[in-house]
Amino acid sequence: MSAPLGYDLIVQQLIPGYASLARLAVALLAASPLASRTGAGVLVAGCGTGAELVEARAQRPDWQLTAIDPSAEMLAAAQKRLGSEGIQWRQTTVEELQADACFAGALSVLVLQSLPDDGTKLAFLTALARSLEPGGQLVLVDLMAPERSPLQNQVDAAWLGFQRASGLEAEPRDLEPLTQGLHPIGEARLNALVNAAGFSDPARIFQALSYEGFLLQRRP
Template sequence: MAKDFHSATVVAGYDSHIRKLIPGYELVHQHINAILSSHLPETAQLLVVGCGTGYELQYLLQQHPQWQFTAIDPSLSMLQQAEKNIQSVAGHERVRFIQADTHQFAQQAQVENLQFDAALAILVAHFVPVAEKILFFQDIYQTLKPAAILLSYDLMQQTENIELRWMQNLALDCGLTTVQAEKMLARLADDFHLITVDVQAALLTQVGFHQCKTYCQLMNYYGFFAQK
């Protein structure tokens, strides 16, 4: 059974658990900030797709006091936790939270004439079914200004079985128990819809993005940069 991100129990344990699952979790966000800082103006508008419990919002609010954020997530539990988590951060009023998936939000953005300088989809697209991934990225593309950028970060499909053992061993080093690490591997088929790096790049190009390239790789987690 796939993990239920609407579950209060799952949401409550998300922040501590994800740091054991995702290698270099904080470092990834430092990479993202470095790229955003190189491309965006001081008063940028950002879309955060699948904002989860709001770690990236907290981090970027502190780094960029004039940026405005729209954070979407289909899980009301995640949105409520994210809103709670950023209350102590200066500038939390610069975030608008919306319960929606990308398709619902793309329609809303068109009605409200919303366009963004950048979109973040961090640890989101690997949960989207393969047949729906192109629609997912198309929805994001439609909300972006000309020359705006998309940054994603997702688990990609393994090319060799030994890579699963690599991931398991790293997760153990990061704090997962042996049982948790075994469950992590067992849940891959339920929780994730994985594609190869080449297929991901092709999808982004097909949608209309150009300059598609990877900006980081940790194990089989890859960050993609794409510009409209």
């Protein structure tokens, strides 16, 4: 995914609650038993333009951060925003990183939704679990497939209304990486995947329309 001009503002106008989501994700991880340790190693998988990194640096400047993203454009935008102090930058995927039990915690925001459910989602989650110390926690946030409801049309209309009220004026081509070619799954499927990957059952910690966040813990 490239980093369009004004990417962070576009995401805030597109996704309800996004402006405070990075702050919440970092606070949750900082309260976990392992990542609460001074100097804990934390992985930001799919760091994008660095929203979670900004919050991590503000809340836990002692963390040893590793930021990965397959997009050179996204990494360049994040590096320009944050510099290099205290952050190890890698243009790679978590599967290619091959970091076994290296991290006390991890953050993955709006990444799983872009992966097809043909084994790719499971490979991503398995690699994340493998990268964590036993007991390490992951904050996972993604677009989820909505449950069947007679009110779903109203929810969809409300999402468009939220975007208009937020002043979203992005060009369609700038929205494509965020709205097209996505592969959301339902909660039952997510439970099956995270358990197969080596995590405990997910605990929901955030929901705004069809965007949901979960706290997961690697099993011992």
